[in-house]
Amino acid sequence: MHAISAISKVFAPLALALLLVGAALAGPLEDGVAAYEKKDYATALNLWKPLAEQGDPKAQFGLGVMYNDGEGVTKDQAEAVKWFRKAAEQGDRKAQTLLGIAYLQGQGVALDLVEAEKWIRKAAEQGWPPAQLMLGLMYSEGQGLAKDQAEATKWIRKAADGGFEAAKKHPLAANAGTAAAIPAPAAAAPAPASAAGDPGAAKQIGECVVDNKDEGQSVEILTTYCTCMGGKLNDKAQSISEWEKTHKMEEDACSVQASWKR
Secondary structure, eight states: OOOOOOOOSTTTTOOHHHHTTTOOSSSHHHHHHHHHHTTOHHHHHHHHHHHHHTTOHHHHHHHHHHHHHTSSSOOOHHHHHHHHHHHHTTTOHHHHHHHHHHHHHTSSSOOOHHHHHHHHHHHHHTTOHHHHHHHHHHHHHTSSSOOOHHHHHHHHHHHHHTTOHHHHTSGGGTTSGGGTTSOOOOTTSOOOHHHHTOTTHHHHHHHHHHHTTTSSOOHHHHHHHHHHHHHHOOOTTSOHHHHHTTOHHHHHHHHHHHTOOO
C-alpha cells in the first residue's frame, strides 16, 4: 500500500501549510503558499526567493523545502541546508528542526551529532512538539546523546502535552495529561523499537516517513504509522518498506492505529 522506505529525517516533509503558520493574511508570502499548494512551484519560487534574500525566515524555510525535495528546482540538499540555516539562525523552530535533521543524517552537510542535538534542542525548547518528540527519541536510543530514559520521557510527554498525536501514542507518554485516554500497553506486548532503545530505530522510522511523504498524510499520521511498524520490526538492518511487503496484517493494523486516510 505505502511505498515506504529515516526519525533522523522524520520532519523533512512537513507541509508548507504547517511550515508557514503565522504568515500574513495577504502578500507575496501567502501567495507563494497558495502557489506551492497548487504545485505551481515556479510561481512560489519567484515569490519566495526575493523575500528569502531580504531575510524573511519563512520564505527562507520555504526555499529550503523546495531544494530539499526538488520541487521547481534541481534537488540540492546543500542549498536546502543553506536556507534552513538562515531561517534557523533567526529562531525559526521548524528550520532548526530540519537543520538538526540534516546534521543527524549527514545530508547536505557533514554528519555531526553535536550540531544535530544543538539545533533540535533549540526547536524543542521553543515548544515545537515534533522537535520535542525527536529529542526524546534521541535520548531513548542514545543517538547523539547518552541514553537517558528520564529525559526521553520528559520530552516525549512535552510533545504529547503539545497535542502531537504521534507523541501521544508513544508508550513513554502514557501518563501525560493529554494522553490519559491511551490504554496502557499489555504486559506481554513487545515495546516499540523506539522505546526499547534499539540502535538505529529512529533512523529507520524517519526513512519510513520520508518515503511516505507523497502519500497525502499529515506528519502526525506518518510518524504514528512508522513508529508502529518500527515497533513490530525487530530486524534493524531491514527497512520498513521491505518488511511491510510481506507483513500485510501488521501494515493494516498500524494504518488503523495511525488513522491513515484512504
